[in-house]
Amino acid sequence: MRYLFEEFAFDTDRRELYRGAEILSVAPQVFDLLDYLIRNRERVVSKDELVKAIWNGRAVSEVAVTTRLNAARSTIGDSGSEQRLIKTLPRKGFRFVGRVLEAQTSESAASANDRIEPSEPAPALPDNAPIAMNSPERLSIVVLPFINLGGGLEQDYFVDGITESLTTDLSRIAGSFVIARNTAFTFKAKTIDVRKLGTELNVRYVLEGSVQRGDNRLRINVQLIDVETGNHLWAERFDKTITDLFDMQDEIVSRLANTLNAQFIEAEARRAERSQHPDAMDLYFQGRVHVNKGITPEYMAQACGFFDRALTLDPGNIEAMAGLAQANIAIGASFFTDDRTGYLEAAEHGLIKVLNMAPQHARAHMLLGVVQNLTNRAAQGIAECERALALDRNLADAHGMIGLAKVYIGRSEETEAHINEALRLSPRDTFSFRWLYFRALAKLQLGADGEGITWLRRSIETNRSYPLAHFHLAAALALTGQLDQARAAAQAGLALEPTFTVRRFRLNASSDNQVFLARRRRLCEGMGMAGVPEQ
Known part of the structure; x- marks a missing residue:
């Protein structure tokens, strides 16, 4: 039998492991350990069961088992911290959790030249295609x-x-x-x-x-x-x-x-949504959809609810941890609460936990960078976003977050280039409304109120469920003498977030950069002129 996972092919008949066309050297016991875990991938295998199968029940030390397990992980590009393919369940055992397809080996498969031609009424797969399993995995x-x-x-x-x-x-x-x-x-x-x-x-x-x-x-x-x-x-x-x-x-x-x-x-x-018994990943996906809808107190509360339920079912689900951190960041960054610091600290704690478990998790690196941007550590935040991009070049939101960090450190003239790169990589992104908002903030910081108003309106046209865009539009319109439109914008923001106050916004600046703070005080004045409550 041949088992296919990621870029590997594991041939039990020939006792060979391939990565692409390359044959990898595997010690016999390591091969047997992989074989046993893959064959029994539908369940958790206890340590005693492994010892019985691999060492024929001989007495072996905990170190010997751990050493072989680490060797198996290393051979297939996994690690004890990442556990992408072989997962350790404390006090229970081990399980191969990678997605596996089964294929016939060359000894039992038909010749590769004996294929059904595409002109036949019911085209078939090549004869050596993988055999179907019972239930397709998500994504x-x-x-x-x-x-x-x-x-x-x-x-x-x-x-x-x-x-x-x-x-x-x-x-x-x-x-x-x-x-x-x-x-x-x-x-x-x-x-x-x-x-x-x-x-x-x-x-x-x-x-x-x-x-x-x-x-x-x-x-x-x-x-x-x-x-x-x-x-x-x-x-x-x-x-x-x-x-x-x-x-x-x-x-x-x-x-x-x-x-x-x-x-x-x-x-x-x-x-x-159609599942009567959703599992942790079902709940995670529902949480992500609510995050994508728009950054309002209602959507974020719903998202947190789904992520919390996912973590109740699976406390080690790193995607749900990262999702919960993202929702907590949104709540703190959008001034939905007086306890902004508490939400951002909770997010940072969760992200550090994710990165301890999965050091190469690109989105977690980016989100940690966002927390640092929001807590007067923009230089560190930029470095984390750059690290995320090194891991995933398609992470367009990381470019947007670097653009926002430049606003916080008084270099708003550099923001536009980062936003343009985000939009180039993902022009219809679910978070593009935020990038347009960041560009508007940069324009307002530079004193270009007219351009700032234009980009704020474009942000709102892209997604109307973002209160901060409405409040900043209200401030900019008031500062340019357009008071009627400013009041209408303020009311639109308050309809989405009724508890927002100028005081909460004023007391929770993301940076102590004096250039940034001077322009921010001006925006507070504009919000007050537009009718946003002081407290």
């Missing part, structure tokens, strides 16, 4: 090779590059399982029954697309399909002037990855 997807419509060899490389890069980048999405490129590329230039493909690969979603070149323009069409129903969940067209193909590839892949991240969260949340 499980195969990226089919994009179709090259009428292009030459150069464009064929470009098209394959998009498919391969997108496969890699989608695997960075929290909780995702993406079929490896080597499997996906066996379907190149074949007519595929998408629902049958989903069943046999045991995935929930299929992404397919095409690339067409004409004159100096490139058109890319992409569709996301739910294999259970065959319905198209999302479709998009990119139409761009041809410049540098490799730069275009990076930009297109980033935009797709960011858009699909939001689409996946919505799709999984809809599934979770």
Whole structure:
């Protein structure tokens, strides 16, 4: 039997472990340990059971078991702190939690040349495709090779590059399982029954697309399909002037990855709503959807409720921990409470816990940077956001947060470039309204009230459920003599957050930079002129 997980193939007949085409050296006991954990991945395996299976019941020390376990983790790119594939459950045992597909080995599979041709009525998978499992995992997807419509060899490389890069980048999405490129590329230039493909690969979603070149323009069409129903969940067209193909590839892949991240969260949340017995990840996705709706007290309270329930079911769920931290940050940053410090401290504590468990968690690094930005540590915050981008180049929100940090340290003239980069990577991002708001703050800090008003209005048009944008618009309008419009903006903000006061805003500055504070005092005056309550 051959087991496929991430970029590895584990062949029990030949006793070989492959990473891509490379055969890895594995000690016999380490191989046996991996074999036993993978075969029994549906349950927790106790230490005594491992000793009986691997050491034939001989007396072995705790150190010996730990050493072999660490060696197994190291061989497959896991670690004791990350536990991405092999999880230790204190006082219970161990479990292989990576997503596994089963495939026949070459001894039992049909010849790779004996394939059903695409012209047949019911196209099938290659004979050596993985065998289906019972229930597809959440966010499980195969990226089919994009179709090259009428292009030459150069464009064929470009098209394959998009498919391969997108496969890699989608695997960075929290909780995702993406079929490896080597499997996906066996379907190149074949007519595929998408629902049958989903069943046999045991995935929930299929992404397919095409690339067409004409004159100096490139058109890319992409569709996301739910294999259970065959319905198209999302479709998009990119139409761009041809410049540098490799730069275009990076930009297109980033935009797709960011858009699909939001689409996946919505799709999984809809599934979770239909579940009579939601588990921790069901609740996590519902919490993320509420965070994405808009930053209001109501949405954040609902999000916290879902994340808290998820953590009750699974106290070690790092995604729910990060989600709860994000909601707590939003509550503190948006001045929904007098206990701003308490919410930000709770968020920081939760994020440090996440990063102790998963040091490479890009979004947790970014969120920790946000907390630092908000608590007069902007230099550290910028460094954390840069660390997040090194781990995940598609994390557009990290660019936005660096732009906000520049406002706090009195360098607002640098903010626009960071916001432009965020919008380039994810122009339809669920958080783009905040980036437009950050750009407006920078303009107000620079004394460009008219431009600030323009960007605040664009932020509100993008998402009306963000009270701070309304309050800042009210201040800017009042300061420019447009009192009637200013009062209307203030009332719109108070309808979303009735407890907001100028006093709370004034007493909770995110920086002690004197340039920043001077302009901020002016905004407090404008809010008062617009009718925002003092206290």
